[in-house]
Amino acid sequence: MDRSLVILGVVTFCVCASAGDTHATSGEEGILQLNTDNFSRALRENRQLLVHFFIPMTADVHKVSEIFQEAAAQLQGSEIKFAVVDAVKEKDLAKELNATEPPFIRLYLSGDKHNPVHCPVPKTSSSILTWLKRRQGSPVDLMTDTVQIDSDLLVLGFFKELNDAYIQVFYEAAVDLPDLTFALTKNEDVVSKYGLVNDDVVVVLKKSRLMQAYRMRPEVSKEELLLFITVFQMDPVTEYSGQTASQILSSPILNHALLFISKTSPDFETIYAAFNRTAAAFRLKILFVLVNVDESRNGRLLEYFRVRDFEAPLIRIVNLTNHPKMQSEPVPDDWDQTPVKQLVGSTLERVAFHPNKTVFVLFYLPYSSESRAVFPLWEELAEAFKDQEDIVIARMDASANDINMSMLRQYPSLCLFPALYSEREDESRRKYMETVRREEEAKKPKQNKLEL
16 A cells, blocks of 8 residues: 555544544643533543533632632642533533533543532632542541540531441531531540530530530431531521521521511510520421611512512511422523623523622513613613623513512613622722713713613
8 A cells, every 4th residue: 555645544534533532721720621522532531520510600600710720729730630611602511411500510530421429519629629538538537536626617426436337427428518627536525525425426516615416326317417417507597698698598408487677676686586496496497597688788689589678577488499480581602792791581690699790780671662772872881891890781681581579560670789798899889880970971962861
């Protein structure tokens, strides 16, 4: 055979192979940027591949992405390779991998594409590092003779004998709760210090104070132990805030009692005391949450539950498994690629309730001339703010998407969702008002006003 033909055949094969299996590109901290073309190759080349499937513009994506990058930086050069997938751009890949719903951080082992290990939602980069360490470790790593409480909350297992079944359940719970400090001991001084019955128990200690003890039994499962720990790490009544929101929403208790009340009202102490007593009686069954209607940052929650501040005090009972079916258009492929973001029913809450962004939404009717008249102004406004990452200008068709908020139902309607944290909220509002003032001054000579 002609030598030139052989060479041509080899070159053609290599070109075809590389075209069908693209190398993954590395971004910040050596994190791989994966897509449909290179995902399988990344699996083959990395025995441990930790992937973050992210959805741009969602409330938690910025925080989780920062945490993910910090963890990647600390583990550079290790056997664990970090990677990200844009679940919107790579929607077919996300659908194939069943990664369109949480959890969005997954560990793929030995090239197994269909059985990843789900990583709990991290609060810090240490959460990811602890989770990875505990996964590869053993209960022996938690053993200690001297119990030192260096953290605000400690989950301590006391076992007379190192019963394999008990200890394994305890350790599996520790893997699933990487944000908490766990320890195992056989030290009987612990029993006398906290007045415990000399038995196999798991205790939750908060700032050295015994919150609750849980007696281990042969039939206890990891899920039962997780329920106990996650409930008793919280107070009987948890006040809703930006810091406690994720803890409340991720609680395994699906029945919630929400008390909407003004903390400055004359009868607050009396009502709260009764609410707290009831909460103590229903631990492990109902999660009790206090919502201060005087707190401006809770306005979103009041909107969501259609509560007005003058109606307080009132209690709402909510079951998180019974969400009404809301009408929503499909998410457009390019919904976030233009200055004005196009929202639909399924994306409204996660974009508008972003903790770090001020979001201004136009709710319109496509067949309304009044609504269409606002479009040019809205495009102009979005163009003015397109370089400010903390401000989002968006719109949504109110005729095709359900809106689960208290509104006048008159369209066009403008709704401002301030950033959750006050220090950023104030800065965003200042910038916004300054920009509006300058634009209004620039338009004065034209005398063109649009009446809404």
